[in-house]
Amino acid sequence: MTVVSRATWPEAVASRADAPIEHLYVHMPFCRQLCPYCDFNSYAGRDAEMGPYLEALEAELEAWSPWLRAKTVFVGGGTPTHGRVDVIARQAEAIGRHVRGPQLVEWTVEANPGTLEIAKVEALMAAGVNRVSLGAQSFHPTHLATLGRAHGPADTVRAIEILRRAGMPRLSLDLILAIPGQSLGEQRADVRRVVDLSPDHVSAYVLTYEPGTAFTRAWEEGRLPGPDPDRELAHLDATAEILEAAGLERYEISNFATPGNESQHNLAYWRNADWIAVGAGGHGHVRGKRWKLEDDPARYVARVRAGDVPVSFEEEVEADARAVEHLLMGLRLAEGVDIELVRERTGVDVAVTRAQALSSLEAQGLVRRAGLRLVATPAGRNVLDTVLGLLAEPDA
Numbered sequence: 001m002t003v004v005s006r007a008t009w010p011e012a013v014a015s016r017a018d019a020p021i022e023h024l025y026v027h028m029p030f031c032r033q034l035c036p037y038c039d040f041n042s043y044a045g046r047d048a049e050m051g052p053y054l055e056a057l058e059a060e061l062e063a064w065s066p067w068l069r070a071k072t073v074f075v076g077g078g079t080p081t082h083g084r085v086d087v088i089a090r091q092a093e094a095i096g097r098h099v100r101g102p103q104l105v106e107w108t109v110e111a112n113p114g115t116l117e118i119a120k121v122e123a124l125m126a127a128g129v130n131r132v133s134l135g136a137q138s139f140h141p142t143h144l145a146t147l148g149r150a151h152g153p154a155d156t157v158r159a160i161e162i163l164r165r166a167g168m169p170r171l172s173l174d175l176i177l178a179i180p181g182q183s184l185g186e187q188r189a190d191v192r193r194v195v196d197l198s199p200d201h202v203s204a205y206v207l208t209y210e211p212g213t214a215f216t217r218a219w220e221e222g223r224l225p226g227p228d229p230d231r232e233l234a235h236l237d238a239t240a241e242i243l244e245a246a247g248l249e250r251y252e253i254s255n256f257a258t259p260g261n262e263s264q265h266n267l268a269y270w271r272n273a274d275w276i277a278v279g280a281g282g283h284g285h286v287r288g289k290r291w292k293l294e295d296d297p298a299r300y301v302a303r304v305r306a307g308d309v310p311v312s313f314e315e316e317v318e319a320d321a322r323a324v325e326h327l328l329m330g331l332r333l334a335e336g337v338d339i340e341l342v343r344e345r346t347g348v349d350v351a352v353t354r355a356q357a358l359s360s361l362e363a364q365g366l367v368r369r370a371g372l373r374l375v376a377t378p379a380g381r382n383v384l385d386t387v388l389g390l391l392a393e394p395d396a
Contacts, residue, residue: 027279041281
């Protein structure tokens with residue numbers, strides 16, 4: 001595949017949009033160890049590559065800078081807080097040089113509990129980070145061991161204490177639901193422990209068995225129980241009940257926040273906004289153009305050093321497929337999806353092209369209209385894959 005040089009690629013992509021890009025994703029692929037359920041682009045035992053990687057990251061950020069006015073930044077991984085303090089500081093400073101400004105409202109960094117120390121948090125905050133997403137996952141040692149996590153429950157509590165002592169403005173906790181061997185009572189206990197720690201945001205995702213992971217191999221070989229939709233729904237419902245009773249609103253199927261503390265970056269994804277991605281394995285999207293960067297950090301670095309764009313895959317998404325993506329993401333939200341906005345951004349009026357499917361789904365009580373918005377009902381959210389399957393193709 002022929003890709004234009006890094007000198008011309010950002011301008012060519014950004015010119016598709018009618019304004020500077022407001023959302024930036026940065027991928028840090030390095031980890032202390034790999035979790036058996038994880039299919040993110042992550043590598044353990046390659047810390048020696050961090051220096052060259054940060055140089056490449058800085059070069060990419062510099063190339064995008066003229067077309068970036070970041071309202072939100074999300075640094076994911078991997079484990080962005082893995083490594084020495086000076087590495088964390090350099091990473092944050094490099095990003096900060098290209099995103100600081102009055103328009104920046106949210107800069108999130110993912111963190112694993114066992115990797116945090118006060119100096120790292122202070123370095124992040126000095127650069128402008130104002131939100132941390134902490135991967136607690138569970139407060140039960142046995143289930144953390146099943147997940148292959150390198151921390152214990154006490155590490156999560158300690159990490160939260162560090163973040164609050166440093167003055168980090170916003171805190172999100174991540175939980176994994178329906179872990180193999182986890183009872184519903186243990187799930188409820190995990191969620192109540194989260195409530196006791198008073199985060200302003202909680203992401204609670206049902207464990208998924210991703211292709212190629214150690215978990216999926218264990219399931220296929222009969223060493224782990226497989227997915228059970230009824231069990232998963234019970235765990236998610238119990239989680240939602242406890243979190244909502246504690247004042248965290250369910251603004252997305254698996255995400256809960258106190259008022260005003262919703263993840264603005266993730267809302268941009270769910271609203272199908274444009275975003276730039278930098279870093280190995282990052283995915284970007286601008287007005288129907290979608291791309292993926294080289295997965296392997298060494299190949300990523302080599303291509304950036306050569307003045308190339310480190311793209312491994314790119315495609316043009318057709319208008320109808322983009323409209324379906326709007327529905328796919330927007331129906332996850334409590335606010336639903338603005339079908340007039342879908343028409344404006346894609347040229348596809350789903351109220352016309354999916355009229356029969358929408359009428360059927362409304363009759364079944366799975367979706368409802370709220371002015372120009374289409375909203376999944378509680379019953380519809382529970383069978384969202386079915387709903388989306390019916391909306392995937394235009395009416396015959």
